Amino acid sequence: MAEEPNKGQGLIDLVFSWSLADVLNKDLYKGKVYLIPKTFSSTKDYMKSFIYPLIEETHADLFSSIEMVARAPTREILTVEPTKGFPKILRYNIILERMEDTANNYEECMSLRYARMLNLEEALFERLVLLGHKRHLLSIQYRMHPSISMFPNREFYDNMISDGPNVKERTYERRFLQGSMYGSYSFINVSYGQEDFDNRHSTKNMVEVAVAADIVARLFKESKASKQKVRIGCISPYKAQVFALEQKFGKTYITDANSHFSVSVRSVDGFQGGEEDVIIISTVRCNVRGSVGFLSNRQRANVALTRARHCLWILGNGATLINSGSVWKKLVVDAKARGCFYDANDDKNLAQAVGGALVELNQLDTLLKPGSFLFSNTRWKVRFGNDFRKSMTRIKNIEIRKKVLSLLQNLLSGLHQNQKNKVLNMNGTSSQLLEVHKVNKFLNLIWSIDIVREHSTDIQVIKVWDILPLAKIPKIAEHFEAVFGNYTVDKMNHCKCRRLEGYASCIFFCHNFLPNLFINCHDLEVKLDVF
Template identity: 65%
Template sequence: MNIALDFLRSLETLLCTLTDADKGLKQVFGEKEQSRLSHIMKSSFVREDCLRLLNSLPQTFSVPDFTEEHNIKKFCLENSCLTFCTVSSSAKLHEVKAQWELLVIDEAAQLKECESTIPLQLPGLRHAILVGDERQLPAMVKSKVSEEAEFGRSLFQRLVLLGHKKDLLKVQHRMHPSISLFPNRMFYENQILDGPNVKERSYDRRFLQGKMYGSYSFINEAHGREEFDNSHSLRNMIEVAVASEIVASLFKESVRTKKVKVGIISPYKAQVYAIEEKVKKYNADSNSDFSISVRSVDGFQGGEEDVIIMSTVRSNMNGVVGFLKNHQRTNVALTRARHCLWILGNEATLTKKFSIWKELVIDAKKRRCFYNADEDKGLAQAIKVALVEHNQIHTLLNMDSFLFRESRWKVSFSNDFLKSMSRVKNAVTCKEVLNLLENLANGWRQPHWKKNLFVHHGTSSQLLEQYKVNGFLNLVWTVDILKENSYYIQILKVWDILPLSKMPRLANHLDVLFGNYTVDKMNRCKHKCLNGCLVVPMRWPIDSNISPNVDPVLSLSELLASIGVRDDFESSSTTNINKSTMGRDCVTNWLGKFPDD
């Protein structure tokens, strides 16, 4: 019957050709009569063969007389030449009276050896082709005993171990070359070639601005803390915040960059759930040009997306990486992205011990693909908020904190302040304190009329500053002197945050402390250097004999400054770096760093 249909189609084609030839002969082509006769003779032969075949067909065909779904399925399977099914459902094929000559099993490396016996027992089978990658994840086995007994091993892996010949598909058409570079070297001995499509310039797509968001990046997030959720799975809420912020930026940019598919993967279910909860609002949007999928590494095997964000989660002092030490799982995680792969992780944890992740971090640094998350302003803000919300504000309160990395002033914190902040559980108050500290570190000072100063006439009153926080607490700080390299430099010293009732005790303590300062050190602490309306730190060479109070030109500004800053009898010198010769000499190095505001 099929042959007869083919003949009829051939006859139809020839007849159409003959008709076109007749028209062309009269109008355009001027075709010779001999060519026309050739078409007629050829169609005649086909016609005769077709008629002969049609005459050989029976007058009627028997049609199965059944209406039940089971019988219809059985009839289709028995008369099909190609059958597609899962391995487990192939068991139903044993119920059918049919013969299969060739079996092809896809993702064969993920199939337990015992499961592969189901299709391999099909009747009439003569050939079997297994397609898979034993260097990626095998079948899931939950039982530790079964795993140790290699119950999850596939027939594919067994044949590879036995040295059975295999063919390697050497060309990959998914990943941008910068993404495939590391896994190709680590897992495939550089045998994999990049397809011509991924080498094209158009394949190098940038979804966000900045070097951090190139085709391949390791983004170091050093502030997070791994923790167990209720189901005893690990999560890292700071990495959750960073991933969420990146997704938010991608969502905004999707309007300009058009369609983008994002995947977020993590080896831990708790992290997957936490990220899902954070980014679900972007999936609910009607914007069809943006889609996001959040899954475990195991659940993403076989999948791919335009952008993959990987959250490694682990952040500990011992360098324990858990699931990440599995090379097959790492291979899957690193090979899911088409255009961009951004890996979030803690450099210190991942490089503590020798592992493939240490190799990855070293490789990223060599290729200049290593970045710190807090270098991006949006990510830094997300990290700050997350640390406050998850009671990890202490991470931000140190002199090397990223909050003060580009600030004009260095900021030092007393133990009393750190202890007091650990007792503050109100997130709003914590955010207000951080914002105030950032402003102070950048040179802003509160106007005198807004200050609610604690009245004290001891030595500390010459330096003590008190700013209201949240209407109840008071942030207490002074200017102090730090010896750094060959200079004395002014810094901010934050002493405590406390209610007004506890101020006398702190003031008395500071009286004793400042009573041990020399006159020269006190003068340096009191000296103010103005850059426009901002106060910038001064510094003096250690071997300098210059006193902050010797410039007679500053006498008037000293008087005005003392009136503008305090009511009481204290004296301090003020330098305006735009006018004073001494000020220009002392702060030359600061001017290049701190532009006028």
């Protein structure tokens, strides 16, 4: 340094007193800071060539600030001086820390050895207890609805905390969405989730992101319609999941808590001390091993589960959490015992959100397998031909894939709008049985009613054959002349029989052929004595 601080002048004051010319004067701090190159093409080049010309001086408590200092965009921590006020147990030598070069991308880092050395795993109040300070437990909570506080109170506080009179009031129970799934407390099982890892090896689950986004979108719609002020918090223990949620929401929602509708997305640690009307927790982990990593940390679980005022909705894979043997196993078991365990696929909107996410993840096999959740609650059962599966795989446009699945859901719900007369200008059996629905101006869905036997029962099903351009349909119709030519007259008539309930087409067989008939459209069951 070419200049020394005056008496009473802090070093930081001196640094900030430098002009730009001083900063660019390499002789002023020769050997301390490398000269910034005139051109650089990436952050990596910049970080390799430059060390910030700033030395920070602070009197802040070591344990309240050291982690922020260690994660700040600095190249080195030179020294930390203990003060006379610190007990001996808190005095440590600070090792040199540099930013980590991970695949040529500089990232802030703080080694585990460094964290253990400073006891950073322990909260400030835990350290005070270890130093002999008496523990004081607040005995009344005024934040959470009793159904929310029940589990954490029992699990973390041995039922020593009472619910305040305000949260026991009937008016404190608020319903923001219709359905028992969206009561004050629920675990929403997202069984078709998929773990992924970002470039920093943090875990994310895009299916849970889609579910959370759908719930928030409906909350926004209901809030706007009812003019009800709602504050939402989305919490996840993983930074990659927090980032994925932020990207999904974009700038759709305001983050200002004073607005009519606000959404705050943060990590569990970032939400410590915070609270919102509705909290949605995304637990992320989804694997057969029951591996949940630091999700099993009881302190983080305690923080996450105690942030909600009126509604707490937990998203997770129930099987994974049960297999983990952690506190989350107890939570899932408790939710089932209390009747608060729900399956995301039982909600039509959430099922569509899950389906859309799986399409984006290229998991078509999951969606098109027999008994797929996407079509489990429809009026009609479905069978997919191999040609249809191959055509869906060849379609790379995500939106077209989603449109096909949406069209299938309408068909299986009974919304049959026959368009074959517009495209099948030919005679024959295929023109009687083959159906055509337009997907877009280029592609058409080819399907028919078929008869299959399941467990000694013959039922009508929708058979989806293929997705084809208009020009190829006459050729495929000729092919099906041979297929349908093997049908008996009775089977042909059974395939053509329909019954309407309102605007929906239901499974139906003609009484002329089948005197002993039992029809249950909702159970999709048709029992026959004979064809």
